[in-house]
Amino acid sequence: MFDYQLIRSHRRKSLTIQIKQGQMTVRAPNYLPLSEIEGFIKRKSAWLEKKLTAQQTLLQNKVPLFTYQSKLFYFGQTKTLLIEFAAKPTIEISEQTLTVVLSYRQQKQLVSLNDITKVVKQALAKYFKQQLSCYLSANIPILSQQLQLFPLHYQVRFYKTRWGSCNSRHELSFNYLLIMAPKWVINYVIVHELCHLKHLNHSANFWLLVAKYQPHYKQAKAWLKAHQIELSWL
Numbered sequence: 001m002f003d004y005q006l007i008r009s010h011r012r013k014s015l016t017i018q019i020k021q022g023q024m025t026v027r028a029p030n031y032l033p034l035s036e037i038e039g040f041i042k043r044k045s046a047w048l049e050k051k052l053t054a055q056q057t058l059l060q061n062k063v064p065l066f067t068y069q070s071k072l073f074y075f076g077q078t079k080t081l082l083i084e085f086a087a088k089p090t091i092e093i094s095e096q097t098l099t100v101v102l103s104y105r106q107q108k109q110l111v112s113l114n115d116i117t118k119v120v121k122q123a124l125a126k127y128f129k130q131q132l133s134c135y136l137s138a139n140i141p142i143l144s145q146q147l148q149l150f151p152l153h154y155q156v157r158f159y160k161t162r163w164g165s166c167n168s169r170h171e172l173s174f175n176y177l178l179i180m181a182p183k184w185v186i187n188y189v190i191v192h193e194l195c196h197l198k199h200l201n202h203s204a205n206f207w208l209l210v211a212k213y214q215p216h217y218k219q220a221k222a223w224l225k226a227h228q229i230e231l232s233w234l
């Protein structure tokens, strides 16, 4: 059976079970016999077991984070997302894994799965922004040279529903979640936005220009569409 804390109250009308930080708390009305409480816990035991184990492992050190989605893309490659704790926060990438290292100081403040999810997402967002900025600063000049189209300025930001944008002031923006796409797909998005410097629309001429520099642009568009859900999890 489970270890739990039982809190009884005369005001309470129903029985509830809460699991927090790997600990179980049962709240019950004063009048409810212990046998009924135990019976209720027994009926829920499979679910409780699962939830308790998940939280307890999470409170230890190296564990897969999102049970519903522990994989994510990075430059088009699937990585298993891990979370670790160390003195200094950082992000480490290997062939198979992407490890978000949180500090011990952060660990103390994390009490629920929600807290951890939030902190990990923030860490990933910051890292993805840096990585995409780095990729763009290396590749926009090359592609600009080829197309002879030069943006005045570009930035990396978050968009819910688009990958990039171009305005009439010749400023480009890119969604940092693009870092999850393969390089050939990112390059297509760069070329797409650069072509808007000449055609600020999606006319036939615009697509002709895109196709001239990205002959496989349709595959790139299809890749983005096919992976939309995985790419938009942040």
Ligand SMILES: [Zn+2]
Residues within 6 Å of the ligand: 192, 196, 201, 202
């Ligand atoms: Zn466009």
